[in-house]
Amino acid sequence: MRKHIYSRTAGLKWGFLVVCALALSACGIGDAENANQTPVTVPKQSALPPAPTPVAELELVDKRNSKTDSEIGKFDFRNFTYPLPRGWQDADAGELTLVDGKRRTTEEKIGMEYLSTKYFDATGDESDEAFVILKIGTAGSAIPHIVYVFSWNEGKPELIWYFRTGDRADGGLKNIYPEDGDVVVELFGKDRYIFGEMETLKITGDEVQLCCPTHFTKTKYRWTNGSFRMDGDRLTYPVNDQKGDPVVNMGEQIEKEASESRK
Numbered sequence: 001m002r003k004h005i006y007s008r009t010a011g012l013k014w015g016f017l018v019v020c021a022l023a024l025s026a027c028g029i030g031d032a033e034n035a036n037q038t039p040v041t042v043p044k045q046s047a048l049p050p051a052p053t054p055v056a057e058l059e060l061v062d063k064r065n066s067k068t069d070s071e072i073g074k075f076d077f078r079n080f081t082y083p084l085p086r087g088w089q090d091a092d093a094g095e096l097t098l099v100d101g102k103r104r105t106t107e108e109k110i111g112m113e114y115l116s117t118k119y120f121d122a123t124g125d126e127s128d129e130a131f132v133i134l135k136i137g138t139a140g141s142a143i144p145h146i147v148y149v150f151s152w153n154e155g156k157p158e159l160i161w162y163f164r165t166g167d168r169a170d171g172g173l174k175n176i177y178p179e180d181g182d183v184v185v186e187l188f189g190k191d192r193y194i195f196g197e198m199e200t201l202k203i204t205g206d207e208v209q210l211c212c213p214t215h216f217t218k219t220k221y222r223w224t225n226g227s228f229r230m231d232g233d234r235l236t237y238p239v240n241d242q243k244g245d246p247v248v249n250m251g252e253q254i255e256k257e258a259s260e261s262r263k
Contacts, residue, residue, distance in 0.1 A: 056143050056168050056188065056213075059175040060133055061116050068119035070128040072152040077132045078114045080157075082148055085164045085197045088136060098134075111137020115145070120178040123223040127152060129160070131176055142167040142210075147176065149183075149228075161228050163197045169213035171199035182220035182231050188213035190236050191250040194221070203251040204258075214239055218246070 053061055067073065078101040084090065091108050098114055105111030118131040132148040145165045150157035165173040165187060174186040185194055190206040192199055208214050215236050222231035235246035247253065 054143055056172050056174070057115065057135075060145075060173065065118040065120050065177060066116065068128040068130075070119070070152060071155075072128060072130045072150065072157060073119060075130070075152075075157055077117055077130065077150075077157075082132075082134070082146075083159070083162065084110075085146060085162060087198060088144075088146065088164055103137075105137045105139055111139070112146075113137060118176060122149065122178065122183050122228075123151060123160070124181060125151075130157065133173070133176075136164075143172060145173045147173070147185075163194045164199065165194075166192070166199045168210045169208050170202065170210055172213070174216050179220065182222050183228060184218060184220055186216050186218050188216045188239075190215045190217065190247075191234055192217045193219040193230070193234050204254055216242075217250075 078098055081095050081097045083095050084093070088110055090096075090110060096103055096110070096112050098112065101114035103109065103112040113135045115133045115135045117133070119128040120131075121127060122129040122131075129152075130150045132150065134146045134148070136142075136144045136146065138144065144167050147163055147165070148159060149161040151160050152158070165171055166189070169188050171192040172188045174188050175184075176186070177184050187193060187199055189202065191203050194200075206215070215238055218235045218237065220231040221228040233248045234250070235248060236250045237244065237246045
């Protein structure tokens with residue numbers, strides 16, 4: 001009798017243990033052990049957003065006149081050699097060569113960076129020219145530019161004009177585009193325009209912070225006898241009223257008023 005009771009009791013204990021094991025497994029203990037072996041997924045760090053384009057360059061990098069069907073539109077101006085204008089020449093007064101759109105600044109070389117290219121017919125031959133705009137690396141906040149104008153001749157670009165511009169409010173390049181067969185160059189500042197290879201100096205009464213130009217000057221240039229020459233008056237507009245009446249040839253007016261006041 002005791003043997004029978006003992007065997008029955010042992011069977012009940014064994015059955016109880018099996019039921020508990022099944023219950024614990026259903027409660028997720030095994031899953032918890034597996035979870036400890038699962039590698040932790042680290043979220044990827046998002047890339048830093050690109051630096052915003054300075055306000056002074058917004059019109060230079062927009063989509064207007066950025067494409068052409070002419071052969072010159074296929075040329076790689078990001079990997080090319082350019083002459084340096086006066087005022088921005090290296091110690092050896094040599095040329096600059098861009099590689100992938102850049103040239104690093106060194107103690108002997110001025111840094112340079114490709115910004116954009118505008119395409120339109122500037123010579124009246126019904127074929128687009130390329131206006132390549134480079135940004136000069138100053139290692140500071142200044143934003144001067146150099147513009148190179150190329151025609152397409154015998155399967156390669158031919159340089160027909162180039163010039164430098166100033167820094168933001170001090171004769172900085174605002175925009176360049178075609179109008180009625182002319183090339184329009186807009187520079188920030190009062191009565192600021194291109195003369196030869198460089199921008200003109202400030203006139204009396206144009207003392208503003210470099211960061212914040214209050215005026216810009218629109219000047220036209222026409223291709224005549226193998227070179228670009230100024231065509232018409234210089235028009236100065238307030239930045240906040242670009243469709244208003246401009247001041248015509250402001251520098252000459254200021255000189256005239258100063259001369260009359262001395263009489």
